[in-house]
Amino acid sequence: MMRSDVAARSSRPAPAPVFTRVARWSPRSRSQRQPRRRRLSWLRRLPVRLLLLLLLTIEIYPLIWLLLSSFKEDAEFSLRPLWALPAGLHWQNYVEAWTTGNIGLYFLNSVLTVFPALALILALSVPAGFALEVMRWRGRNLVLLLFLAGIMVPLQILLLPLFTIYFHLDLIDTRWALIITYTGFGLPLTVFLMAGYFKAIPRELLEAAILDGAGLVQLFLRVAVPLVSNGLVTVALVQFFFLWNDLLFSLTFISNDQLRTIQTGLLNFTGQYGQVAWGPTFAAVSLAVFPTLLLYLLLNQRVIKGLTAGALKG
Amino acid sequence: MEQILHNRRAIVLLMGPALLVYSGVVLLPIVWSLVYTFFEGNVIGGFHFVGLQNYRQLLSDAAFWQALVFTLKYAVTVTAGQIMLGLLLALLYVFYLRRASALVRTLVFFPVVLPTVAVAQLFAKIFAIAPQYGLVNAGLALLHLDGWIQAWLGQGSTAFWVLALMDIWRAMGFYAVLLYAGLVEIPAELIEAARVDGASGLRLVWHVILPLLLPILLSALIFSINGTLKVFDSILALTGGGPGQATTPLTLYMFNTAFSYGQYGYGSTLAMALAVLSLMVTIVIFGSARRDVA
Numbered sequence: 001m002m003r004s005d006v007a008a009r010s011s012r013p014a015p016a017p018v019f020t021r022v023a024r025w026s027p028r029s030r031s032q033r034q035p036r037r038r039r040l041s042w043l044r045r046l047p048v049r050l051l052l053l054l055l056l057t058i059e060i061y062p063l064i065w066l067l068l069s070s071f072k073e074d075a076e077f078s079l080r081p082l083w084a085l086p087a088g089l090h091w092q093n094y095v096e097a098w099t100t101g102n103i104g105l106y107f108l109n110s111v112l113t114v115f116p117a118l119a120l121i122l123a124l125s126v127p128a129g130f131a132l133e134v135m136r137w138r139g140r141n142l143v144l145l146l147f148l149a150g151i152m153v154p155l156q157i158l159l160l161p162l163f164t165i166y167f168h169l170d171l172i173d174t175r176w177a178l179i180i181t182y183t184g185f186g187l188p189l190t191v192f193l194m195a196g197y198f199k200a201i202p203r204e205l206l207e208a209a210i211l212d213g214a215g216l217v218q219l220f221l222r223v224a225v226p227l228v229s230n231g232l233v234t235v236a237l238v239q240f241f242f243l244w245n246d247l248l249f250s251l252t253f254i255s256n257d258q259l260r261t262i263q264t265g266l267l268n269f270t271g272q273y274g275q276v277a278w279g280p281t282f283a284a285v286s287l288a289v290f291p292t293l294l295l296y297l298l299l300n301q302r303v304i305k306g307l308t309a310g311a312l313k314g
Numbered sequence: 315m316e317q318i319l320h321n322r323r324a325i326v327l328l329m330g331p332a333l334l335v336y337s338g339v340v341l342l343p344i345v346w347s348l349v350y351t352f353f354e355g356n357v358i359g360g361f362h363f364v365g366l367q368n369y370r371q372l373l374s375d376a377a378f379w380q381a382l383v384f385t386l387k388y389a390v391t392v393t394a395g396q397i398m399l400g401l402l403l404a405l406l407y408v409f410y411l412r413r414a415s416a417l418v419r420t421l422v423f424f425p426v427v428l429p430t431v432a433v434a435q436l437f438a439k440i441f442a443i444a445p446q447y448g449l450v451n452a453g454l455a456l457l458h459l460d461g462w463i464q465a466w467l468g469q470g471s472t473a474f475w476v477l478a479l480m481d482i483w484r485a486m487g488f489y490a491v492l493l494y495a496g497l498v499e500i501p502a503e504l505i506e507a508a509r510v511d512g513a514s515g516l517r518l519v520w521h522v523i524l525p526l527l528l529p530i531l532l533s534a535l536i537f538s539i540n541g542t543l544k545v546f547d548s549i550l551a552l553t554g555g556g557p558g559q560a561t562t563p564l565t566l567y568m569f570n571t572a573f574s575y576g577q578y579g580y581g582s583t584l585a586m587a588l589a590v591l592s593l594m595v596t597i598v599i600f601g602s603a604r605r606d607v608a
Contacts, residue, residue: 047409052418055403058483059422065449066436078446081456118501120335128332135328136319143333150340154544154592156568156585160350160578167357184339187332216324245429247547252573266431266549270438278446281435285507288432296427300420302426 004090023047066289070094070282077278078112093283097269103284105258113175113261114243116201117182121190121239122232124183129194129228130220144195150188158185159252166253177253178261182246186239191307193238197231198224237299241307262288322419343421350582359576371517377574380559380586381567385591388478388563389542395482396538405519408497409491419494422487430484435552437480441466470560477561481548489534497523498531505543532603536596543592564588 060271069077071086073076080087098104132140162181163172201224209223225232233300254260260268266288270281296303330415351368355361372378384468403422406416425433432471442448443465447455451463466472508522524531546565549555555562562570572581 013569045410048406052406052411056418056421059425059487063435063439065440069439082447083454124332127328131328133382134319135321135325137322137325143329147336148340149337151595152540153340153344154565154585154588156341156544156546157347157582157589158343159569159585160572160582161346162339164346164357164578165343177461180335181339184335187336188340191336210318213343216318216321219318220328221459238452241427245427245547247431247550248569251550252569263429263431263547266429266435270435278439282439285432285435286418288429289436292427292429293424296424300423304420304423304491306493307426307488 052239063289063293066282066286069278070286072279072282074277074279090279093279094287096277096280097284097287100261100270101280101284102257102265103262103269103287106260106262107287109259109265110176110262113178113182114183114240116175117179117186117243118239120179120183120234122236125148125187125190125194126225126232127220127230128187128191129196129198132191132195133198133221133236134201134224146194147191151192154249155185159248163252171255172253173259175259178249181249181253182243184250186243190235190239193231193235194228197228201227213287230255234302234309237295237303238306240295241303330344347582347585350579351586352579353581354577356576357510362534364380365544368380368580371580372583372587377559377562377567378532378564378587381562382587382591384474384561385543385545385563385565385588388474388545389539389595391474391478392481392542392545393535393538394573395478395543396485396489397535400534401485401493401531401588403486403490404493404497405523407494408482415494419487419491423491424487426488428484430547431551433480433484434548437476438467438552461565468557470557473557477549477552481542483547485538488537492529492534493527494535496527497551500526526608528603532599536599539595539599543595544588564591 065083068086069082072088072093076084085147098204130142131137135289143239162177166172171180198239205227206219206223207218214223246261247267250261250264251267254264257268257280266284269284298304320539326540350361352363352365353361354367409417412416417520436450440449441451443451443463447463450466454460454462464472466476504526505522507519508518513522544565545563549561549563549566550569553561555566565588568584568588571577571584
């Protein structure tokens with residue numbers, strides 16, 4: 001977990017003094033000053049340690065079980081205890097899930113809808129955030145409020161009108177239906193967060209650039225955008241998780257099995273095979289879980305920061 | 315300089331596309347949905363005006379009330395679980411783990427990013443009874459607690475708790491981080507002063523820390539209750555709303571009404587009821603908070 005520490009240090013220099021402040025009034029720092037009490041304090045901390053162990057077991061064991069189970073042959077589930085290690089690496093489960101179960105195709109479909117939508121969200125919301133916080137015009141606050149309203153609205157309200165629109169435009173059962181919906185749905189939070197990042201740029205910096213003769217295009221592309229690039233990546237990451245995990249829109253607008261995304265595909269797959277074929281089901285679930293998990297492990301501090309920022313603003 | 319930042323054409327070019335797409339995909343459908351509540355029909359059969367018929371139907375629809383009660387019960391249970399466990403975890407991070415807490419925070423947070431369908435499948439297998447026992451039933455068999463072995467997802471009462479457990483498991487790490495961020499912001503001097511005055515343990519938490527944490531606790535509460543009132547993915551993927559109607563929330567009832575039975579008008583009315591419900595709950599929480607502060 002070195003990586004997370006490094007990431008935390010490089011991206012969040014601020015909390016460091018906070019920790020030392022906390023440490024000053026904590027019970028442990030006092031007991032450290034009295035060495036005789038150390039053993040007692042270790043004993044006192046034992047319940048907390050056990051609690052911690054239990055907590056980590058609850059969080060991690062299901063995933064380990066998932067991974068181990070995905071390598072078992074179907075017969076193993078009924079013949080041996082469920083928590084036993086797999087008898088061998090039964091890769092066949094993965095092959096079956098990927099090909100017969102179409103998980104490979106669903107994966108591709110998700111990539112082909114989520115990434116274009118992500119690109120569109122960023123292309124639209126970065127200029128919008130710039131316009132909202134850097135440019136000077138009347139009605140800015142109203143527009144910002146309008147975007148804010150969209151964060152709280154239940155998705156269910158959008159479904160029927162959107163379905164009607166797409167039906168008349170012949171977009172039902174096309175990737176466009178998802179790309180358009182994802183873009184519109186991702187905008188409010190992204191615009192809002194981007195506006196916040198632009199707001200954080202010191203005003204003097206922008207004024208200096210203008211005095212130096214920068215035009216609007218230069219000011220936007222050369223000065224402002226590079227300064228918010230860190231936030232841009234965070235926002236993109238947050239939206240990636242939202243869109244990648246979308247079930248409702250994909251379920252509503254796509255019924256053609258060839259176009260299903262990973263979530264609806266997995267739902268469909270487990271509906272068809274899930275009851276009997278446990279091995280391939282676990283393999284399919286693993287295929288859906290571990291890429292997101294990997295991305296999270298690589299960029300966890302950024303993901304955590306981005307997702308919680310979204311909650312506090314919303 | 316002022317001229318550059320007041321450039322109208324530039325503002326339209328920068329703001330226009332986002333506002334246009336947002337209006338088309340989000341704002342217009344909200345209004346459209348409101349209009350639908352006065353109509354009956356669907357895209358294939360066409361629509362006709364029915365006045366307040368959908369709202370009358372809403373009031374006398376037993377399935378709606380059942381879904382509403384389930385939604386409220388579920389939202390209150392899961393929100394309470396998420397916030398309380400999140401708070402306990404946050405206190406654990408700050409008071410016991412301190413500098414070592416980054417790793418634990420990261421690990422407890424991760425279920426948030428996992429796809430719901432995948433998590434639901436995992437829980438379905440953990441609580442399975444057929445074709446073979448899942449982890450829980452197998453564990454009970456091992457401990458000779460055969461009387462406890464049951465179809466956890468096959469009965470409304472236990473399915474409710476499995477669902478609640480899953481959503482709490484998924485989100486408690488998220489709320490822990492949220493509240494942790496609030497806890498480390500509390501000035502050390504305040505807590506030191508309370509310590510000097512003799513407050514410790516539970517009393518310190520209850521009388522000093524919680525009041526200071528209130529603003530962020532409220533944000534977390536509103537976020538959580540808004541999420542759980544709109545629960546859809548977890549339930550669809552784990553129980554499909556069953557057995558029977560037992561675990562059907564408003565969202566799923568709306569979805570089935572609209573897309574299985576083709577009743578767009580009534581479906582929109584249900585969606586509207588949900589929107590009004592979450593708005594009301596948010597306002598009530600805000601309102602009660604203001605009274606507490608005053």
